[in-house]
Amino acid sequence: MRFLRLKEVIELTGLSRSTIYKYIEDGLFPRSVSLGGRAVAWVEQEVHDWMLARIEERDQEKPAFSDRAVA
Template identity: 40%
Template sequence: MTLIPLTKLSDKGILYSRNYIDRLIKEGRFPKPVFLSPRRRAFIETEIDEWVKTRIEQRDEVAA
């Protein structure tokens, strides 16, 4: 299992601000982070990949 820090989400094409990601998490629309310490969090790579895949599938459904 690979963890991705918040600062490396851009490597996955996720260019959202920290505040927007926090809002999506609160709304249940983004994977929850794993807290490594009180001020350090990371995301499970497979959950992020699945989230991106779902966004692509939603886009394709609208286009069809």
């Protein structure tokens, strides 16, 4: 198990700091873990699972376009 600091979470997800905290507030992103004092981190597997869930949601959506070429 590994902890990710905010900088790593931002790099991994492509989300901004404010979006990460907004998603946490809305219950849409894994909560951070207190490391003591003002230091927090995220459980790496929880962030990866969140990313995989976004991919699964995308793959379950109906395609907006056809893959067939127009003749």
